[in-house]
Each structure stands twice: as structure tokens, then as C-alpha cells.
Amino acid sequence: MFADRIFTNAAVFQAAGADPADTVAVQGDTIVSVGRGIDRDMVGKHTEITDLGGASLLPGFVDAHAHPVAAGMAALRCDLSGLAHDRQTYLTAVADYAARNPDEAVIAGAGWYGDAFPDGFPTRHDIDSVVSDRPVILTSHDYHGAWVNTKALELAGITAATTDPAGGRIIRDHAGEPTGVLLDRGGDAVNNLIPEVTPAFMRQALLEAQRRLHSVGVTGWQDAAVGAEFFGLKDNFATYVEADEAGELTARVVGALWWEAEHGVEQIDGLRERRNRTGHARFTATMVKVMQDGICENCTAAMLAPYRAVAGHDTGQSFISPEELHKVTALLAGEQFGIHMHAVGDRAVRECLNALEHAIAEHPQFDGRHQIAHLDVVDPQDIPRFGRLGVIANIQALWARRDKEIVERKLPLLGPEREPWHFPFGSIQRHGGTLAMGSDWPVTDPNPLWAIHTAVHRTGTHADPHAIGDGVFDTPLQAQEGISLPSAIHAYTAGSAHANRQDRTGTIAEGMLADLVALDQDIFAVNDIGTAQVTQTVVGGETVYRAS
Ligand SMILES: [Zn+2]
Structure with a gap:
């Protein structure tokens, strides 16, 4: 019996008590052996051998609480999440996005951090200085606040006279005027301005998120809010079912309804x-x-x-x-x-x-x-x-x-x-x-x-x-x-x-599914673990990400 793939010269992470190993063989979607050195009997004409040069081979990471469709939607919109925490950087990104998307009637985005602003909160005037002719609605990285411009407040009918809605708050200045930050359900009225997202957009968002998660070694996740509708998020249940039926879901996903x-x-x-x-x-x-x-x-x-x-x-x-x-x-x-x-x-x-x-x-x-x-x-x-x-x-x-x-x-x-x-x-x-x-x-x-x-x-x-x-x-x-x-x-x-009740994943051992992540270093030998990089991510024996 030949292996389809062999990972060797690897620092293999196993359950406590297992004999140390440097080689993992995979056949189909399953790990068929874990041991020391390559067993030549398993090497056939089509066996792919990957030499890790002493770097770590770990079980694929499983993210037990994530919201990938929301993340993917944010990534496809005005995405502030990867930027330095800085007011001017955020405003430049918003201005650029607006210039690139002149036909978008409402600009939606997400990912800002409050620590970029004095007292933790930005204002509508910040955004007005770069976009004032159409509503801009930017969700905070923690999804508890919306930072909007004056146009958005106007169209949503939020004024000094508006009372805080149940479960939400309108941040105001000393005169009671809304400053442009709306907390929790306070953001519902402005989020309702965003045109209904299409199923195709959500599907694209899911696949973009999956691509990003695979690139950091994630092979499975639990979506912690399937069906939630707040803060501009839409019910994503059908998105998952349809992607799965189309064979586009390469990760193993559990939905928390x-x-x-x-x-x-x-x-x-x-x-x-x-x-x-x-x-x-x-x-x-x-x-x-x-x-x-x-x-x-x-x-x-x-x-x-x-x-x-x-x-x-x-x-x-x-x-x-x-x-x-x-x-x-x-x-x-x-x-x-x-x-x-x-x-x-x-x-x-x-x-x-x-x-x-x-x-x-x-x-x-x-x-x-x-x-x-x-x-x-x-x-x-x-x-x-x-x-x-x-x-x-x-x-x-x-x-x-x-x-x-x-x-x-x-x-x-x-x-x-x-x-x-x-x-x-x-x-x-x-x-x-x-x-x-x-x-x-x-x-x-x-x-x-x-x-x-x-x-x-x-x-x-x-x-x-x-x-x-x-x-x-x-x-x-x-x-x-x-x-x-x-x-x-x-x-x-x-x-x-x-x-996640995925009992055949999460451990490198014979008989387990071949969900694996290869790194560029031995994680036990680096000083700053976060600087290690994923070189390859494998789900069920198939490579779903490879560093270029
Ligand atoms: Zn959450």
C-alpha cells in the first residue's frame, strides 16, 4: 500500500505520551502512519514527499468561535481591519474606497479601533471631511459600534430629539447632538440604509473568508452565529448549505444556530x-x-x-x-x-x-x-x-x-x-x-x-x-x-x-483525518510564536493553501 503523501523531517505535534515522530504518511483523506523516517514500502511512483526541514507539522487549527461570513463581507467592502490604528490612515482608506466605488450609493465597511481617536470615539465630522455626499457606515472591529457620517444620520432620521433605542445608545455631544457613533442596537437605523446583500455576495464572502482562514492554518471552524441578523449581518444559513452542496466548502464547519x-x-x-x-x-x-x-x-x-x-x-x-x-x-x-x-x-x-x-x-x-x-x-x-x-x-x-x-x-x-x-x-x-x-x-x-x-x-x-x-x-x-x-x-x-464534535480531527495519529498545517519553523524553538508562518494547509489529505 503506497501513501499518497508523506511529510518528513518534521517536528510532529502529537498527543501527550505518543512516541516522538518526524514523519506522517497520508492515504486518501486519512493519516495511515506516524513514525520515524520514511518507510520505503509506502513510497510509490505517485507518492508526494514533503521535507519540512525540521519545521512544525501540527494538526489543522480549528477555530471554535468565528464569524467568517461577516469577516468576508467586511473584507470585500471598505476594510479597515488590517490598518494601523490611526485616524488619518482610516480616512485615507475611506476616501480611496469611495473614489474606487463611485456607484455605491451607501459605503459600508468595518474594522476600526477606538484607540485611534481621542476618548475612544471618532466623529461624523471625520468622515464628512472625506465623504459627505452619500452615507458612510463603518462598523467597529468589535461589532458593537457604528461610525457614520452626517449624511447617514440624516437619512436614518437620527437627530438630537431621537431617544436611545432599547439595547442601544446614541453617543451625543454636550448639546445632545449625535456625534456619529451609535452603539449596539443604536446602529440598526443606519444599517438599514445598506442595500440588502445578495446571496451571491454572501457566498463570495464565505469563500474569501475560507481562503484567508486556510492561509493561517485553519482547517475547520464553528460559526458562532448562524442565522443572526443584526449590525447589517444577514442570515447566513443558506450560504453554508449551498456552498457545501456545491462542493465549495473545503473547511469542516459546524454552525451554532x-x-x-x-x-x-x-x-x-x-x-x-x-x-x-x-x-x-x-x-x-x-x-x-x-x-x-x-x-x-x-x-x-x-x-x-x-x-x-x-x-x-x-x-x-x-x-x-x-x-x-x-x-x-x-x-x-x-x-x-x-x-x-x-x-x-x-x-x-x-x-x-x-x-x-x-x-x-x-x-x-x-x-x-x-x-x-x-x-x-x-x-x-x-x-x-x-x-x-x-x-x-x-x-x-x-x-x-x-x-x-x-x-x-x-x-x-x-x-x-x-x-x-x-x-x-x-x-x-x-x-x-x-x-x-x-x-x-x-x-x-x-x-x-x-x-x-x-x-x-x-x-x-x-x-x-x-x-x-x-x-x-x-x-x-x-x-x-x-x-x-x-x-x-x-x-x-x-x-x-x-x-465541534469532529472527533476524527484535531490530533495527528494513525486513523485520524489528514487535516494538517505545516509551518516554516519549529514552533517550540522560536522566540515569538506569532512570527512563524504557515507554509501549507491540508484538509482531508488535500492541500487547500500553499505559501507562494
Ligand atoms: Zn462572536
Whole structure:
């Protein structure tokens, strides 16, 4: 039996305890041997041999929480996400885009960071200075703010007299005039100005995102909001189903179907129906996404104790009441859906753990792989519950560093007593919790090596243009919460594969699917992990990316 492909002279990353190996042979879509040196009996006329020259061969990365269609749409529009955090750079990009697209009636874009502006917020006058004749709507990198020009406010009818909508805020000046930044649902009115995107555009966006993810070694992902419609995003369920049926999906994708907090248990029929329409080749929808709070930076994350440095006793918002949340999770587990919850504040984390504990007790037979994403602040009492309950910590490790935005906007809101509980990934793991890793792209960059660097060192990698702030490279954010390099790789591969219920991926071993990523260096020998580059990405034995 000849191998189709052999990777040799590689630093092969395997599960703990496996015999060291430098060679992996693949036949069809499967890994057929892992060992030392090339077995000449496996080399036939058509066997392709790749010599890695001592560089790493890892299991393909699995991004356990991403929004690739949104990211792809942003990439195809006025894309600010890769730029330096600088007002003039952003405005030049907007002006260039407008000049290149004279027929676009509404300019939509995304990816700006607040730290490029005094006080964290840009204004409509900034955009007016480059485009004033048509509406411009630019979503912030975290998808919680829209930066718009005066024309957009006019057409959306937003004036000093407009009251803040439920779940949103209009930023105003001292005279009450809208300044041009609209938070959360406050952005709905302007986003409604953007012409309906076509299915073809969404399909193109998905494929663009897939191309980018493959180029950073991602072979599979969980789309953490399939069916969500807010902030200009459209229901992407059909996009995945159709791409899969057309054979265009080269990644393995799990969809987390969006739970509408405003609707009740009656939406379960629709979710079941959707799940049944998946499973053609590479796309399944076995999870449901439940949002329980917002983010700390604008005080919408649900906290046990009030935010500091703001007036009053604001403890944020739980999107779903604890009683309702118990009902929802028990219902979903009863229907054999894995539950993927968004919880940022310590109160939201506790409410989600309570609800999952209840759901697991009601349906003990179901291997749900329930997970809580983000986990910005976790009360010490709740840390052992991840391991005890078998709830997966779905972490976005890239955030756990001293970015300017975090130091200036977030830490003052948490206060010194809560700072040690910030992104407590090491503690969760030490208490037996399983970690899965994801990027939340386009909120932040999808490069797994950057996130792995931060998971280990709790500092930024020099490769990342968004690592900005005093001490971001040399002062760890809660160093005791760093995890080992093998643990971090494991989380972004086997951990996420487990979270995605893709049990034949995530590990390099005989009989597993050949989802692999080759690097240009040995990741265990480099100083700054983020500077390593992907040379080749393989899914099911097929090369889906090769560095040129
Ligand atoms: Zn997300």
C-alpha cells in the first residue's frame, strides 16, 4: 500500500505520551502512519514527499468561535481591519474606497479601533471631511459600534430629539447632538440604509473568508452565529448549505444556530428543521448559540458587582432571565443540541453555568459538549465548575494582553479586585476544565499562532499590528493565567475539534483525518510564536493553501 503523501523531517505535534515522530504518511483523506523516517514500502511512483526541514507539522487549527461570513463581507467592502490604528490612515482608506466605488450609493465597511481617536470615539465630522455626499457606515472591529457620517444620520432620521433605542445608545455631544457613533442596537437605523446583500455576495464572502482562514492554518471552524441578523449581518444559513452542496466548502464547519432572545421556546421547531437540512459533506449545524450579555467596555457585560469608575450601581445586563435560561438550556439539551453560550461578565458566566448544570442534570445521557465563550471575568468560585460539569471553556486567548483599549477602557471598569480574575484560562485548566480556542474573527484577527503566543505569554506578538499599548509586549496580563505551549496548541486543535464534535480531527495519529498545517519553523524553538508562518494547509489529505 503506497501513501499518497508523506511529510518528513518534521517536528510532529502529537498527543501527550505518543512516541516522538518526524514523519506522517497520508492515504486518501486519512493519516495511515506516524513514525520515524520514511518507510520505503509506502513510497510509490505517485507518492508526494514533503521535507519540512525540521519545521512544525501540527494538526489543522480549528477555530471554535468565528464569524467568517461577516469577516468576508467586511473584507470585500471598505476594510479597515488590517490598518494601523490611526485616524488619518482610516480616512485615507475611506476616501480611496469611495473614489474606487463611485456607484455605491451607501459605503459600508468595518474594522476600526477606538484607540485611534481621542476618548475612544471618532466623529461624523471625520468622515464628512472625506465623504459627505452619500452615507458612510463603518462598523467597529468589535461589532458593537457604528461610525457614520452626517449624511447617514440624516437619512436614518437620527437627530438630537431621537431617544436611545432599547439595547442601544446614541453617543451625543454636550448639546445632545449625535456625534456619529451609535452603539449596539443604536446602529440598526443606519444599517438599514445598506442595500440588502445578495446571496451571491454572501457566498463570495464565505469563500474569501475560507481562503484567508486556510492561509493561517485553519482547517475547520464553528460559526458562532448562524442565522443572526443584526449590525447589517444577514442570515447566513443558506450560504453554508449551498456552498457545501456545491462542493465549495473545503473547511469542516459546524454552525451554532442563533437563539433569538426575544422569541421563546417555539423557535425550537425551526432550529430542528435547519439542523436536518445540513450534513451534506462539510457543514453540520449541531449547536445553538445563546447570548447572555454584552461586553465590559460599554458596561453591557453582566457583573456580580457594579462597574467601577462609572456613576451609579450599574452591573450590566443579563439578556435572558435565569429562569428563562434554565428553560432554554434544558429544552435545547433535550433536543440534542450542543449549547454555545456567550458570557463575558462574571454574573453572566455564573448564570450560564447554573443553566448548563440544570440542563446536564435533566439530560445526563446526552454528550452535549456545551461551551461558554469569552469568559472575560470569572468569579473564583465558578472556576472549578468547568471541569466538574464538563463545560468547555471556549476562549479567545488573543484578548488576554495589555492592549491600550483594555488598559484604558476595560481595567478601570473592573477595578483592582477583579483584575486577577481576568481571562483565568490557566486556572480553569488546572481545575480540570477543557479549553477550546477561537478568534471571534472579525472582532479580532483569526491567526491562531498569534492567539497561541498570547495564551502562553499573556503578551502580544510582534507580528500583530493590533498589539498596541505600553507593556503589551513585555508586561504579561496576569502571567499566572498563561498556559503551556503544548496546552495552547492542544486547545486550538484537539480541544476545538472536541467542541465541534469532529472527533476524527484535531490530533495527528494513525486513523485520524489528514487535516494538517505545516509551518516554516519549529514552533517550540522560536522566540515569538506569532512570527512563524504557515507554509501549507491540508484538509482531508488535500492541500487547500500553499505559501507562494
Ligand atoms: Zn462572536
